[in-house]
Each structure stands twice: as structure tokens, then as C-alpha cells.
Amino acid sequence: xxxxxxxxxxxxxxxxxxxxxxxxxxxxxxxxxxxxxxxxxxxxxxxxxxxxxxxxxxxxxxxxxxxxxxxxxxxxxxxxxxxxxxxxxxxxxxxxxxxxxxxxxxxxxxxxxxxxxxxxxxxxxxxxxxxxxxx
Numbered sequence: 001x002x003x004x005x006x007x008x009x010x011x012x013x014x015x016x017x018x019x020x021x022x023x024x025x026x027x028x029x030x031x032x033x034x035x036x037x038x039x040x041x042x043x044x045x046x047x048x049x050x051x052x053x054x055x056x057x058x059x060x061x062x063x064x065x066x067x068x069x070x071x072x073x074x075x076x077x078x079x080x081x082x083x084x085x086x087x088x089x090x091x092x093x094x095x096x097x098x099x100x101x102x103x104x105x106x107x108x109x110x111x112x113x114x115x116x117x118x119x120x121x122x123x124x125x126x127x128x129x130x131x132x133x134x135x
Contacts, residue, residue, distance in 0.1 A: 004045055008038060 015034050 008041060011041060012038060 012034055015037055016030065
């Protein structure tokens with residue numbers, strides 16, 4: 001703010017000096033001209049300040065939008081990871097169930113064969129006993 005004031009003061013002095021050397025205007029005309037020039041410069045400074053503020057606001061909005069996009073993307077990635085993990089767990093559970101089913105089937109097969117072998121052994125023993133009895 002001090003810089004702007006100093007610049008305006010230098011401009012006023014320069015304008016007074018230049019007008020004093022080149023113009024035949026009256027002092028009041030010179031003062032009016034300087035006032036107009038100061039007002040113009042002040043309006044230019046205000047316009048530039050407003051432009052800077054608008055640019056800053058735009059940049060803040062851009063950063064906020066980018067941050068929101070990053071957060072959304074991260075949330076999507078977390079959801080994707082959760083879905084993939086769930087799929088992996090489901091696949092593992094299915095495989096375990098398949099293995100358990102196979103093991104149960106094999107156990108039943110072994111039990112059936114064992115029962116057949118026991119029956120066959122019983123029959124052989126019985127047949128042998130019958131033969132021994134006959135002899």
C-alpha cells in the first residue's frame with residue numbers, strides 16, 4: 001500500500017513538473033488534471049487489485065476441485081480394493097468348501113470300501129469256518 005502511495009506521489013510531482021514546463025494552463029486546471037490522472041491511476045490500481053483477487057479465488061477453487069477429485073479417486077480405489085478383497089475371500093471360501101466336499105466324499109468311499117473289505121473278510125472267515133467244520 002505504501003508503494004502505491006509513493007508511486008502516486010511521484011506521478012503527481014512528475015505531472016506537476018511536466019505541466020508547469022509545457023502548459024499554459026492555470027493552476028486550477030493543472031490541479032484538476034492531476035486529480036483526474038490520480039483518479040485514473042487509482043482506478044487502474046483498484047482494477048488490478050480486483051483482478052488479482054479474482055485470480056486468487058479461481059486458483060483456490062481449482063485447488064479445491066483437484067483436492068475433491070483426489071479424494072473421490074482415493075475413495076474409488078479403496079472401494080475397488082475392498083471389492084477385490086471380498087472376491088478373493090469368496091474364492092478362497094469356495095475352494096475350501098470344494099476341498100471339504102472332496103474330503104468327505106473320499107472318507108465315505110474309504111468307509112464303504114472298508115465296510116466291503118470287512119464284509120468280505122467276514123465271509124471268508126465264515127467260509128473257512130464252515131470248511132473246517134466239514135473237514
